[in-house]
Structures are given as C-alpha cells and as structure tokens.
Amino acid sequence: MINKTIKLKGISKHGKDRINQYGENWKIEQVVDKVAFSTEIGPWYGISSEVKNDFRWIHSNNDKDFKIKTILL
Secondary structure, eight states: OTTOEEEEEEOSHHHHHHHHHHOSEEEEEEEESOOTTOOSOOOEEEEEESSSSOEEEEESSOOSSEEEEEEEO
16 A cells, blocks of 8 residues: 555545645555554554645544545556
C-alpha cells in the first residue's frame, strides 16, 4: 500500500474542510497497526497531500473524518 494514491471523501465537517483545503488525492507514506492518539487497531495510513504540504493519519476502514473512495496506482 505504501506509495499508492488514495482518493478521500470528507464525512465530517473537519474532513470536508481538509478536502477543500488540501484536495482529495493523498499518497500513503506509512502503514502501522497502532497510533498514539487512538486505542483502535489499524491498519492506520500515514498520508500526505499531493497538493499542499500536509500529513495526517487515517484509519483504513473506520475513520471518523474520511472515507477512502478509491485506491489509485
């Protein structure tokens, strides 16, 4: 999954705002099972915006702010 591009959809106000700011295409930089800010087991994707300099963590299938629409090459 590393270096693949994903297309995100914002599902909360926060997620929609981030999509408006940084675009919907993000590159997967890291994949981990745990992150410090959540007790939920992953996989978690560390993603960076393809438009602006922004990095964030999203849960692969149960994120409160984003939904993965498509995994691109």
